[in-house]
Amino acid sequence: MTEALILGLTVSVGSALAVLGALMIMSGLSRRRTPPVFSPDIEDQDAVFVFRDGSMVDCSDRGRQLLSEIGNASVMVDAGQTDTGVLDALLGYLAPHFPDLRGQLAQLAQNGVLELQAADDSGLRLKAQWRCGLAHLRICDTSAEGGLVAMDRLSYKALHKELHNLRDVTRAAPLLIWQSDEQGQITWANTAYIAALHDSGRTEQHALTWPLPALFSCGDLPCRLALEFDDGPRWYSYTTVPAGQQVLHFATPIDATVQSEFARREMMQMLTRTFATLPIGLALFDADRRLQVFNPALVDLTGLDPFFLAARPDLGQMLHNLRELRMVPEPKDFGTWRDEIIKMEQAAASGSFSEEWHLEAGRIYHVTATPQPDGALAFFIQDITSEAGLMRGYKAEIETAQNILDVLPDGVAAFNLAGQAIFANAGYVALWGNDPCTDMSDAGLEHAITIWAQRCEATDFWVRLAGFVASPDPDAELTGTSTLKSGVPIALRAQRLIGGGVVITFRQLVAQRGVPKAELAQHRDRINRPDSANPRSMWPVQGAAPAARAPGPEPVSMHHDTPVKFRSVKHKGSRIRA
Numbered sequence: 345m346t347e348a349l350i351l352g353l354t355v356s357v358g359s360a361l362a363v364l365g366a367l368m369i370m371s372g373l374s375r376r377r378t379p380p381v382f383s384p385d386i387e388d389q390d391a392v393f394v395f396r397d398g399s400m401v402d403c404s405d406r407g408r409q410l411l412s413e414i415g416n417a418s419v420m421v422d423a424g425q426t427d428t429g430v431l432d433a434l435l436g437y438l439a440p441h442f443p444d445l446r447g448q449l450a451q452l453a454q455n456g457v458l459e460l461q462a463a464d465d466s467g468l469r470l471k472a473q474w475r476c477g478l479a480h481l482r483i484c485d486t487s488a489e490g491g492l493v494a495m496d497r498l499s500y501k502a503l504h505k506e507l508h509n510l511r512d513v514t515r516a517a518p519l520l521i522w523q524s525d526e527q528g529q530i531t532w533a534n535t536a537y538i539a540a541l542h543d544s545g546r547t548e549q550h551a552l553t554w555p556l557p558a559l560f561s562c563g564d565l566p567c568r569l570a571l572e573f574d575d576g577p578r579w580y581s582y583t584t585v586p587a588g589q590q591v592l593h594f595a596t597p598i599d600a601t602v603q604s605e606f607a608r609r610e611m612m613q614m615l616t617r618t619f620a621t622l623p624i625g626l627a628l629f630d631a632d633r634r635l636q637v638f639n640p641a642l643v644d645l646t647g648l649d650p651f652f653l654a655a656r657p658d659l660g661q662m663l664h665n666l667r668e669l670r671m672v673p674e675p676k677d678f679g680t681w682r683d684e685i686i687k688m689e690q691a692a693a694s695g696s697f698s699e700e701w702h703l704e705a706g707r708i709y710h711v712t713a714t715p716q717p718d719g720a721l722a723f724f725i726q727d728i729t730s731e732a733g734l735m736r737g738y739k740a741e742i743e744t745a746q747n748i749l750d751v752l753p754d755g756v757a758a759f760n761l762a763g764q765a766i767f768a769n770a771g772y773v774a775l776w777g778n779d780p781c782t783d784m785s786d787a788g789l790e791h792a793i794t795i796w797a798q799r800c801e802a803t804d805f806w807v808r809l810a811g812f813v814a815s816p817d818p819d820a821e822l823t824g825t826s827t828l829k830s831g832v833p834i835a836l837r838a839q840r841l842i843g844g845g846v847v848i849t850f851r852q853l854v855a856q857r858g859v860p861k862a863e864l865a866q867h868r869d870r871i872n873r874p875d876s877a878n879p880r881s882m883w884p885v886q887g888a889a890p891a892a893r894a895p896g897p898e899p900v901s902m903h904h905d906t907p908v909k910f911r912s913v914k915h916k917g918s919r920i921r922a
Contacts, residue, residue, distance in 0.1 A: 391483040393434065400430045401478070410437075410483070413507075436554030438483070440531045440590070441468050452479060464589075520580065520595035522556070523587070529555035531590070543573050560595060568598070624726045631719030633659040633689070645709070645725050646671050659689060659721070671709075673701050688713075692721050700728070708732045754851045761844035763788035763813075775834075775850055789813060789846065801827045805836065812838055813846055825853070 391407035393400060403411070411430065414437050438445055441462040452458050452474045462468040467487025473480045495503075514521060514534040522533035533556055540559060560569055566583035579602040580595040616637075619626055625642035629635055635656050643650055647669050648662070657665075666672045675684060691697035692713030701709040710726045746769075749756055755772030757780065759765055765780035765788070773779045776799070780792065790810070797806040805824040812822045822838040833853040841847055 389485065393481045393483075395431060395479045395481070396477060398431050407483075410434075432554045434481075436531060436556075438468075438470065439529065439554060440464070440525050441466050442470060445470075449479070518597065520559070520593075522593050524558075524591050524593065526589055528558075530558060531555065537595075540571070544571060545574070560593070568602075569595075624724050627662070627723040627725075628716070629659055629721040629723070633721065635659075635662060636720075642725065645727055663688075670704055671701075673703070689721075692723070693719075754849050756847065756849050757792070758841065758847045759789040759792075759845055763790060765789075765792070766845070772850065775852070799829060800834075801829060803827075809836075809838060809848075818844075 389406055390404070391410045392404040393407050394402040411434070414433050435445060435449075441464055442448075442460050443463055445460070448458060448460070449472065452472055456474050458470075458472040460470045462470075467485055469484050469486050471482045471484070517534060517536060520534070520537040520540055522530050522537045524530050531554075537559070538556075541556065544559065559571060560580070560582050562569055562582050566581060568579060569582050570577040570579050579598050581598045582593070582595045585592045585594070616639075619637070619639040622639060623641055625645045626637065626639045627635060627642055628637035635653060635658070638653050642648065643653070646666055648665055652665065653662075663672065667674075688697060693715055695713075695715050697711075697713040699711050701711055703709065706729065707727065708729045710728045712724050714722050714724075716722055749767075750770040752769060752771055755775040756767070756769045757765060757772045758767040768779050768781050776795070790813075793806055793810055793813075800806075803824075803826050805826055808824070809822060812820060818840050820840060823836065825833060825835050827833045835851045835853055837849045837851075839847050839849075
């Protein structure tokens with residue numbers, strides 16, 4: 345019975361297995377066939393990406409590492425963004441190796457499978473497949489033997505650190521840096537360039553597509569370009585550097601430089617307009633003694649050709665042309681002239697050059713030179729012919745007035761408000777024996793009064809004269825007489841001048857014909873006092889009636905037939921004597 349049971353179980357199990365095998369065969373025959381896939385031998389070093397409608401849904405570890413190396417894509421992945429920005433960054437990285445990659449991937453849904461080999465010697469291979477609405481991309485490096493590169497850990501850490509340093513530098517650099525391929529398409533750009541794209545309005549935030557649009561286009565390099573932004577134009581200095589088959593582009597912001605240059609041009613234009621209205625000729629030479637700036641007055645005064653001056657001649661050439669035009673004093677020989685040019689430049693560099701050039705036809709130029717910063721030199725030429733003529737006229741009038749006062753028999757001395765002597769004629773010098781205008785030891789009016797009192801007989805007139813000098817009354821006048829110790833009587837008169845000065849006149853009294861000298865003693869120490877009942881002055885008062893003469897001998901008169909009139913010399917500045 346036991347054998348029968350074992351036999352029954354064996355038959356039952358065999359029947360079940362037969363039925364199960366039949367079912368499996370029927371199920372396999374009825375299953376739909378799937379399209380063939382590319383080689384399933386995926387290695388660990390291959391970067392695999394899965395996209396749905398342009399958004400990444402998954403990637404391998406090597407793919408995530410590749411995105412971190414790309415830079416901008418790693419930021420999007422770390423932030424959890426799976427929009428088209430990751431695909432654009434990835435295609436931007438692959439575009440230099442696979443020309444027209446975008447166009448071929450656009451046909452992936454129709455073709456189903458795509459396999460590309462890199463056009464350069466990078467050894468990259470791209471395999472793509474469309475499956476169930478998903479795009480699978482696999483990037484492998486065929487140049488790596490075994491898929492691995494042998495490297496010690498220290499070297500790996502050094503390369504990794506350098507990579508991060510370079511990435512930080514390009515990300516924080518204030519200048520715009522980007523890279524383009526042989527077709528001119530941008531394959532890489534730093535953060536500043538992408539920020540400039542956003543600010544310029546050419547692309548919106550998180551909507552970058554590769555290749556990026558170009559911001560700069562310049563034929564001659566290096567060059568300056570201005571980009572229009574919402575806050576105004578921004579200036580850049582643009583240049584390029586070849587890097588293998590790629591080209592590196594650099595754009596440095598130079599807004600501060602452009603603004604300073606603009607301010608400098610505005611200042612130069614303002615100075616130019618100012619110099620153009622000056623009647624003084626200006627010639628500004630740089631450190632190499634090349635003419636940099638001149639004004640129209642220089643052309644008018646010297647007769648130099650403006651085109652010659654615009655050619656920026658040096659100082660020697662300009663002086664030689666002035667010599668040919670007879671606009672400089674003519675020396676005796678050329679050697680002397682050449683030495684004078686050298687001395688002129690040396691004196692001008694030290695700031696000590698100032699001359700008057702007496703030219704033909706009586707023209708006189710005053711030429712000065714002053715050193716400027718950085719070794720520059722500024723020459724100023726001024727026509728002083730009229731001023732020199734006026735000065736000659738003034739000098740002649742002053743000398744004439746001096747001669748007129750010198751021939752007067754009276755001694756005249758004038759003092760300013762501070763008491764310093766400003767004038768003394770020959771009569772004064774002869775009377776007192778000194779000239780206060782040339783005497784360096786002269787101590788002023790107070791000292792002069794002391795000297796006068798010491799040389800005369802005792803009288804209170806000098807005290808009154810000191811009080812008169814200190815009086816602020818501009819119309820005050822003081823007259824009186826005194827006697828020198830030599831016995832010669834003198835009449836004195838003090839008057840105020842315009843501006844507060846004082847003029848004092850000394851006249852020696854001489855006996856008239858028929859009057860004994862003994863009677864002159866009556867008039868010694870006589871002072872014209874306003875409180876006198878019957879004043880008798882030795883000086884006429886203008887407009888006053890003549891006083892009645894007392895009986896007795898007629899006094900000595902110092903006025904002869906007519907009174908002396910004091911007049912000041914007036915200079916007429918508009919009159920020029922030949």
